[in-house]
Amino acid sequence: MSFTGGRHFLQIPGPTNVPDQVLRAMSAPVIDHRGPRFAQFTLELLEAVKPVFGTSGPVILYPSSGTGAWEAALVNTLSPGDRVLCFETGHFATLWQAMARDLGLEVDFVPGDWRHGVDPAEVSARLTPDTKAVLVVHNETSTGVTSDIAAVRQAMGDHPALLLVDTVSSLGSVDYRHDEWGVDVTVSCSQKGLMLPPGLGLTAVSEKALASVSGFPKSYWSWQPILEANKRGGFPYTPPTNLFYGLREALRMLESEGLPNVYARHARHAAATRVAVQGWGLELLCADSRLYSNTLTAVLMPDGHDADKLRALILDRFDMSLGAGLGKVAGKVFRIGHLGHFNDLSLAGTLSGVQMGLRLAGVPIDPAGVTAALDHLAAA
Amino acid sequence: MSFTGGRHFLQIPGPTNVPDQVLRAMSAPVIDHRGPRFAQFTLELLEAVKPVFGTSGPVILYPSSGTGAWEAALVNTLSPGDRVLCFETGHFATLWQAMARDLGLEVDFVPGDWRHGVDPAEVSARLTPDTKAVLVVHNETSTGVTSDIAAVRQAMGDHPALLLVDTVSSLGSVDYRHDEWGVDVTVSCSQKGLMLPPGLGLTAVSEKALASVSGFPKSYWSWQPILEANKRGGFPYTPPTNLFYGLREALRMLESEGLPNVYARHARHAAATRVAVQGWGLELLCADSRLYSNTLTAVLMPDGHDADKLRALILDRFDMSLGAGLGKVAGKVFRIGHLGHFNDLSLAGTLSGVQMGLRLAGVPIDPAGVTAALDHLAAA
Amino acid sequence: MSFTGGRHFLQIPGPTNVPDQVLRAMSAPVIDHRGPRFAQFTLELLEAVKPVFGTSGPVILYPSSGTGAWEAALVNTLSPGDRVLCFETGHFATLWQAMARDLGLEVDFVPGDWRHGVDPAEVSARLTPDTKAVLVVHNETSTGVTSDIAAVRQAMGDHPALLLVDTVSSLGSVDYRHDEWGVDVTVSCSQKGLMLPPGLGLTAVSEKALASVSGFPKSYWSWQPILEANKRGGFPYTPPTNLFYGLREALRMLESEGLPNVYARHARHAAATRVAVQGWGLELLCADSRLYSNTLTAVLMPDGHDADKLRALILDRFDMSLGAGLGKVAGKVFRIGHLGHFNDLSLAGTLSGVQMGLRLAGVPIDPAGVTAALDHLAAA
Amino acid sequence: MSFTGGRHFLQIPGPTNVPDQVLRAMSAPVIDHRGPRFAQFTLELLEAVKPVFGTSGPVILYPSSGTGAWEAALVNTLSPGDRVLCFETGHFATLWQAMARDLGLEVDFVPGDWRHGVDPAEVSARLTPDTKAVLVVHNETSTGVTSDIAAVRQAMGDHPALLLVDTVSSLGSVDYRHDEWGVDVTVSCSQKGLMLPPGLGLTAVSEKALASVSGFPKSYWSWQPILEANKRGGFPYTPPTNLFYGLREALRMLESEGLPNVYARHARHAAATRVAVQGWGLELLCADSRLYSNTLTAVLMPDGHDADKLRALILDRFDMSLGAGLGKVAGKVFRIGHLGHFNDLSLAGTLSGVQMGLRLAGVPIDPAGVTAALDHLAAA
Incomplete structure (x- = not known):
């Protein structure tokens, strides 16, 4: 070049492109993640991140890529052998279903031409009594095609399956309503609309998602210990301090605009x-x-x-x-x-x-x- | 305060304390992680990180905390129900065995007083024919007590169990020899001797560890797709670009001293x-x-x-x-x-x-x- | 807005626009400007800055704006009452002659329409036996019109007047040849082609300029003590350390391109x-x-x-x-x-x-x- | 080393040592120094800098070292041949009197042993009818000895001479009261108590100082055009934008403590x-x-x-x-x-x-x- x-x-x-002020915020010195200043900062951050998700419920932050947040969504809500419904809207939808398969889930994968979104009618048609979750990518990063999440949810009617949504390339850039649309787990990451470097995975979770009984062996991704520690502004393991600084600044920029x-x-x-x-x-x-x-x-x-x-x-x-x-x-x-x-x-x-x-x-x-x-x- | x-x-x-020059290195603009410049940078970084581990084998980098690297070590080498041998040398040794237990492993946990290291004689004594792995913390962050890894390895003799070692608070600060001592998986993270903010997990892996057949459902932590992608300087999911920049600079500082x-x-x-x-x-x-x-x-x-x-x-x-x-x-x-x-x-x-x-x-x-x-x- | x-x-x-890497270079810690590391750095910097001027002679760095470098050029080479020849090529040429007037120089100011450069024929025509210096702006920042410095110099023939040139908005962006063209003092600053924040004035000086006897009372701008201290990498007063760091990086970028x-x-x-x-x-x-x-x-x-x-x-x-x-x-x-x-x-x-x-x-x-x-x- | x-x-x-947050503030992008945002910022900055001087009058900011501010103090208030009274309290007091001499002032230089401050009794004793200014270093950086400025002022009684004070290594670290003590020009710079890199000179000026008629040829250092431009948040020449950013942040830190x-x-x-x-x-x-x-x-x-x-x-x-x-x-x-x-x-x-x-x-x-x-x- x-x-x-x-x-x-x-x-x-x-x-x-990461804004200069976010990079500068990320250059602040690391502080003691078990000390009082960090706890206060965390409590404030965990509130500040909610509006981009359109939720009043908890948002869980991982030192991970968005792929990690995908995995967290699956292993906290499902058990090996569970049936999930996926739609081939593009490359990342395909990868997510492949992960589901790798983790031992039973996947119904509805083929697609990568030029259309999820058809709500297909959702109703493909749900089976033992479908445990529907996985949808909100904004397919590989195709530039979105899916209408509210319509998908509506098409699910009273079916008890959970709705898991990937907003990796839409969150913070496109109107999104986790609570209003009835999404159970919204998965995202730092390096797109949130204007940060990669390294942070995020999941917003509904009460129904939190109540689901999961049979996966898990530790790092477990929601419960994180939520428990978050109550006091802590984490069960060392959080990515400087990405948090950057996230706080990025959210401030979004709020300000x-x-x-x-x-x-x-x-x-x-x-x-x-x-x-x-x-x-x-x-x-x-x-x-x-x-x-x-x-x-x-x-x-x-x-x-x-x-x-x-x-x-x-x-x-x-x-x-x-x-x-x-x-x-x-x-x-x-x-x-x-x-x-x-x-x-x-x-x-x-x-x-x-x-x-x-x-x-x-x-x-x-x-x-x-x-x-x-x-x-x-x-x- | x-x-x-x-x-x-x-x-x-x-x-x-993160050095200023590392923070400055981390402020460089994010670049395309699928582009040619990043591939070249990654290939060089993956070589540069080996000396602190004392290995000529692969080192795998995760967007995660050190806890994530613990989990990666376990789920890539073991299967649910496998028996592992742990030693209560302190808080983090206790947490690692708790993670092993949470993941469904059978744990032999040798009690300790938090004032001594692992006793090599105990290692020989406690190994059983079906012990699949021995988990040792090199430098207990909670106690300031180390364990003699070479002696532990020697005490294992010809036993086929793997040796997994946590070097979270020793790597880059204390002489460590993954290859020479015969360690199978060395686990570490960014925010201690490597002088970076938290957010990066690392594992060095022996050929024996790579060859082990694991029965855990897994995706994010899987070594194989990462090693495969690393060959061309890539990753199966978005890597934490800016922590990589910082790691390169931190390694340069260590090399220079x-x-x-x-x-x-x-x-x-x-x-x-x-x-x-x-x-x-x-x-x-x-x-x-x-x-x-x-x-x-x-x-x-x-x-x-x-x-x-x-x-x-x-x-x-x-x-x-x-x-x-x-x-x-x-x-x-x-x-x-x-x-x-x-x-x-x-x-x-x-x-x-x-x-x-x-x-x-x-x-x-x-x-x-x-x-x-x-x-x-x-x-x- | x-x-x-x-x-x-x-x-x-x-x-x-200051490049990110220049801003990062400027964020390095201040060091002792009387210590050995700084001396070595300065000696190297004073060489590295010469090529953009097209000179093998000394370049003098001031903590000042470009206006300060204008004043330095005048007070080091002239005496109150001396006659200088200026050309109204635009706003900054007008300001420089106003400064000359304020300092007590006798100014011949050739009017212009702000749409043309200095006419070499006018230079010859306007020189008088007692003209001590000709002041020309190489690239008029207010008009986007340049003047042909080599032609101006040629038009001066054997006249002993000094040629002082403002390259504020051309240096580092446009080919410039202090030595080859026979310029006596070239004046510039940091915040244009050198891609730095404002705060640094620069003058390149010919041997003839250095030999000129000046009658202005002066201290801060005096070339001699600066040149004397520069020999050992020092300065008679505290230099702008961090702009120097940035200058070194900016010059590296120019060299690299x-x-x-x-x-x-x-x-x-x-x-x-x-x-x-x-x-x-x-x-x-x-x-x-x-x-x-x-x-x-x-x-x-x-x-x-x-x-x-x-x-x-x-x-x-x-x-x-x-x-x-x-x-x-x-x-x-x-x-x-x-x-x-x-x-x-x-x-x-x-x-x-x-x-x-x-x-x-x-x-x-x-x-x-x-x-x-x-x-x-x-x-x- | x-x-x-x-x-x-x-x-x-x-x-x-420049604080990290000041260096980060200085890394903000340069903005248009003639635009509305910068004007507003400047007006605020020019107010914010007054408390460290203990003045409600104007403070003038130069792209210069502290030495430049020394020169500004002299050339704005005096004329060549004027008599000034200086005290040999140390190296910098000696340098300031040397500058006065270089500029053509008549200097009465009271010898000292570098271990004591200015003796107020000597001030009264040495003032002559034609003394135009008394130059005192508040805190001798070369000796660690201060002088009692209020006492010096008192010793001057009704004598019309101006009192010029160097606070290079005291301002922002030691209580200082330009107005209350009756100082006419207070000279300082950025790289000491103000915790900035070098490159900024500052002078606080009394009404009496502003009213003084100076006979020095001058342009860059002239107070009047600066004060005139400052009224609308501007400067007669490009100000050192990024040092201004840093100054604002440093003042905020001082205010906050x-x-x-x-x-x-x-x-x-x-x-x-x-x-x-x-x-x-x-x-x-x-x-x-x-x-x-x-x-x-x-x-x-x-x-x-x-x-x-x-x-x-x-x-x-x-x-x-x-x-x-x-x-x-x-x-x-x-x-x-x-x-x-x-x-x-x-x-x-x-x-x-x-x-x-x-x-x-x-x-x-x-x-x-x-x-x-x-x-x-x-x-x-």
Whole structure:
């Protein structure tokens, strides 16, 4: 990669660009995690993190990636051999069901084309009397397609299965309502809308989830000892102090902008991105206009053009990282992340880089994309 | 706590004081963990971390606390119902066996008085034909007592059990030889001798450990997919980028000082601390002079004096955090951490704070402790 | 100003965006400025700074703004009542001559229209036998017009006057040759092409300048004691340690990119910016195409449109700071800074913000500007 | 210097150890110094800085060292040839009078032995009808001797001369009252009690000082244009933005501790240091017990022992920088800085390092010094 001056554009759909003030907050000295100052700080943090989940219940913080929070959601609520219902909405939904399988769960995996969200009608149809949990990815990071969580929940009706939702790439960027929608476990992580480096897993849990009897051998992921220790601002094992500092600062930034404004900002940038893609004459991977992701956009390459070559060219020429096509769509799509600490001019720079890259890669496009997006941004 | 100017003295036996240059390294921007730069960085890091373990084999890095690395050691090598041999050398040895029990292992727990290390003779005596693993804590963070790992290994003779060792508060501060001593899994974490914030678990694994067949349902902790991805500088899930940056810098600092010098420095500070304790006329918790810890010293309070009141007074008056007595010795001991990013004058400040605190708390001591320690440091 | 997420775009022509690694370098602990480590560091720094000036002679560093370096240049080479020749190329040239006047110098101030550089023919014509110095601004920060320093020097012929040059907004971004062109004092500062916060003034001095006899009462600015102390890596008064750390890092970045590449990058961005301006159908302030600045572009507003209203709108809507019209051209021009730590996508974001702002402000433009600039960048 | 782990002890009497939070504050992005946010910030800062000076009048901030503020004080209030009265209280008083001389002032320099403060009786005695200003160093950084500014002022009676005071190493650490004591110009800088890196000069000015007619040619140092621009939160030239950020944070820390507490802390540490020196059986340079400095202590070496060798040994063995003897007392004294961001345990570490160094250097001392100081600190 030839250095070109200036800041790298990290426009993968996470990890996202960490704001300077978050990095500075994370540089504060480590303090005694068993001392009085840390306890007070923790109690405050555990409250402050609730609004992004739309919950008044507990949120559990792990030193882990989001994958760890996935595992925590499963092993705290289920037992080996339990039946769970999953939907193939993309790469991460596929990985989550693979984890469920690895852990010894019985998985009903409803196939999908990676261009649509979960069909609520399928949810009702596929539930069986012994289904113990439904696993849904809110915002598929690999496809830029969302699923309508409230509709999924409604489709479950009175069925006693738990609803477990992955919000890895939506939390903090898109309106989400754990309590109102009736979600049982919401899984997320630090490095996307929460604008932190990776290393923190989060789960919000309903009372029903907490009451579930799990048969998995477990220790690290166990909710109960954590919740017990959290009451006094403590943890059963050493928490990631400096990511906590960063989380507190990131939440303050979101509060200060106002969550509705944050969500509107993401919606606006997503819409402008789609305007650019349509302006270029390219196709979105997401085939359902009601379910466009507000945090990333996956773009299909025209036949005969390789997405990874495009990404490599853009990285080399413009020092911008874009997301690769994963799994089934490897080489066929590239993904533009437009979430987290991001604004109109960063988006303009991002879309400009994509447009220049497409032209240099010889992809036949209409160069009106960026102009159309700017017009959209100026008008909105 | 009344603010008294100056920097806090964080003299718990971990988390330790993170060096400025490590915090600065951790402030570098997050980069694409699937991109070429990160892959190259990772490959280099995975080599650079081996010397502190004394291994030429793989070291596996987790976004987790040290507790997570404990769990990883168990679930990758054992199966529910397996028999393991543990020794009650202190609080953390007790917690590790409790985790083993929670995970469904059969635990032989050899009682101890928290003032001695593992007795190699007991190891031979307690091994049964179906013992699958021996779990030993190298340096008991709760007591300041070490165990002689080479001797434990020798006492196991030809027995096929695995040897799993916790080096949470010794790694990077004390000479340790995973390969030479024949350890199968060495467990550690970031926030002690490696001078990082918490959030990173590490395990070094022998070929024998890698070959063991485990019956635990597992996904996050599974070594195989991590090792597979590591070959190309990748990870099966998002790694804690910024802690990696910090680890690279911390390893560079250790390399630059020279590991033998680092170990000698810790030995020297531990000896000076014991000189101070003896100068005060107080008793060490560690009752075996061959097994003194080089990273922390636990001091017994005279009868009628409460260690936690002393710690609170020292925190309030001198802005220094000391380690509490844990479990069985709660209130009866306090622990002085003298590890990590630490030098003679920091130690002198630390011991001075303890001496002043003891006097203010009305503990009958001889104030010759600090002077004796200084004489020791100047002579050494 | 409404917060819009993401990083502020600081596109004034200095201070410029300070790179993260420079800010981190500046966070290193202050060390003893009379100790051996600092002396060694200083000696190395004083060499490392020479290439950006194109000199093998001494460069003098002041804790000061660039204005301080202006004053240093005058009071070290001249005496009250001396005659100097200045050219009204813009606001900063006007300020420098005002300073000369304030200090009691006799100033011949050749009027100008702020749209052209110094005319070498005027230099020859205006020199008088008692002219002691010619003061020229290399790159007028207020206008985006340069002057041809080599031509000015040539026009001076054998006249004994000194040539003093302000490179405040060109140094480190544009090829500059103190020695080769025969400049006597080159004045600069930290917060433009050197990518540092403000606080450091720099002067490169020729042997002739050093030999000049000055009649000004002076102490702080005196070159001799500084040069004397510099020999051993010292300073006659406390130097700005942390800006020095940052300067060392910034110079390393420039070295690593390669100065010719740095200069080419700035030329390319300037050309793309002019393409955008022409695309919009707007007029450049600079009326001489041989003298376009590579670090900033000043754009004339169409009649009836106020530049400051535009800038306020852009700051409010797009969180971007642009440079104001100064002095004579206040309200009539806005200035786009495209220097320092800057790359293609930052420029694309910058130009996009200007284009959107112009449209929102009701300025009649052709929205083809950004697209034209992108085409230029992709082609170049 | 052999690296010994841990943080360097920077115990010169300035620059002092910069607190982490100040360094972090200084890492914030540079913003437009002509924009609305900066103006608001500046107006607030210019108020916030007044209490440490004990003034309700203006404080002027320069991108400069303290030496620059010295020059500003002289050139704004005096004219070449004016007579000023100076006192040889130490190295910096000598340097200030030398600057006065260099600038063409007529200096009456009252000799001194570097062990006493200014004698108020001498002030009255030496004032002549044409004395235009009296220059006094409040706290001699080279000797650890203060002068009683209120008494000096009183001794001046109705004489119209201005009183100019250097508070470089006292401001922010010692009670100081510009208004109440009737000082005309108070000169200071950033890198001592204000806990910042070097690079900022400060002057507080009385109305009388502002009204004085100065005959020096000047521009950079001129108060009037600065005060004029300050009214709207601006500056006549680019201010050192990031030092301003740091100053705001440092002032917040002082406010939060409470200035009287800050002063009491410094007094306490100075007293404990003298207890240690007396415990060692060594002699203080300051021969007047009413005028001990609260920010540094200069210690006389016994005959036959070289202070610089001691300092080199301490730097090498204990990674601590102490202040050298300057000028007349070079090699004969070493100076311990105990100011700024500093607490009891840092002081204990500092004194321990001195004690160990003295013994290793073969200086005959009583090792009871540190113990005595600790007893003093615990009692106080």
